[in-house]
Amino acid sequence: MILSGKCAIVTGASRPIGKAIAKKFVEEGAIVYLISRDADRIALIAQELDPNDEGKAIAMPCDITSKTSIEEVFEHIAAADLVVDILVNATDLAIEKPLEKLELEDWTRNIKTNLTGAFLLSQKCFEGMKEAGAGKIINVASLISDKVKPGIAAYVAAKGGLVMLSRSIAVEWGKFNIQANTIVNADIDLPMSKEKALERDILNPSEKKSLAEDIADVALFLASEKSNDITGKEIPVDEGFLTSLIKE
Template identity: 35%
Template sequence: MFEKGEGLKQEKLFSRRCATIIKVNFDLNGKVAIVTGAGRGIGRTIAEGLAQSGADVILTARTEAEVIRAADEINQATGRPTLGITCDVTNKQSIDSVVHQVLDKFGKIDILVNNAGTNVRQTAFELSEEEWDFLVDTNVKSVFLMSQAVGKHMVERQTGRIVNIASAASELTLTFSSAYGPSKAAVVHLTRQLANEWAKFGVTVNAISPWFIRTSLNAKALDDPEFRSLIEQRTPMGRFGRLEEMIAPVLFFCSEGSGYITGQNLFVDGGVTHFGV
């Protein structure tokens, strides 16, 4: 047992240690991050969140004007160095070019957020082979190719954080899209596979699986009153997610505070994957 004064002293020391741990573990100053599909929506929001936390951020997307504008706006809002680069994340040469440019300008890559993705709202009998290939290439192949290219650099440096944006549909079936869920389930399993392979090199790989968050990709569907009501009724929190609610989970997996966590899939879903009767 401590004397009264000694106990108070120990509590203050513990409080200071906790404050130091929190400050160091969640500070991204000096980190260099790549975010794919960052021209708008979830990717752009994540990119701004990383910049607000001190990271230098490289945004990639297919549309040049969009990604450059997003990078400029984030730079103006945060004061952090940003770079917007066009990239076809389904093409290895395009990816290698991005990685080369980033390493040439920034010297390293600490964080990769694989956010680029798409959806084709077709059932199994409606979905064409071309649509299947397009969706799987965009949602799965891109994650593998980007992780492969950036992962080599991270393994060499013996440190790195990779975060893959999957979906609650990796766990649930959707009556209106037969390929999206399986593609995101593949992302989750790929996350575990890469986490297992690269853990010994100090590289963590985790996934985040959101439910419906309004973006340009799903705006038309969510504007339909019947569909919107269905989603709200099925979600225990009774609402869609908000773009900003993706920031904290990503920051956690990108930070030193998650250093002993890898191969995990965090649901940001308003409780829908635990929905019962």
């Protein structure tokens, strides 16, 4: 098991991508802290991933935009005599509104949830990773961190910032053997009309949509020692979507 003895935090663990990553990490020997505001949901997921309650999957309700809430998570981890080796920021929130109708509250909520939380958690993990002499930070962004989709400006800005946060971590913390990379996900959790769905299918040369399990496989690679020479990079899991932007 390639993550045996490692401790990981996975945010957004109540959603398909976060859950799939947490599951993959548990299967590969890591102790995984499942982070989400949805306490009931992550409790059920922790039970599913660790049915014998062996301490492999721990549900930790947390508001990642709150330093106090994050402190509580790390106090729990320290009490277990653990240090975070792997951080996965997989939280995803998209509010769909035209830019001119976007309220400051909407903007702030998007930025804080999708970007500020990742910054706060990364910063909190730093000392432990530095002392351990190694660390992995994996951010899950979106294709539209680079390609703009109308109606979700705050989300685009936040995910674009997440890519640059990964690069900044890679540059500033690389000397401490901390690697940071971004998985660029093809899917956004938004309602989609039949017309939009058809257009998406035309633009996507693959016969299936991106699966959470595919993203989890990439996350596992980035979390392992096999990726020690990879940092500051964006790895697309888009089934060729970006290579086929012109409709026939």
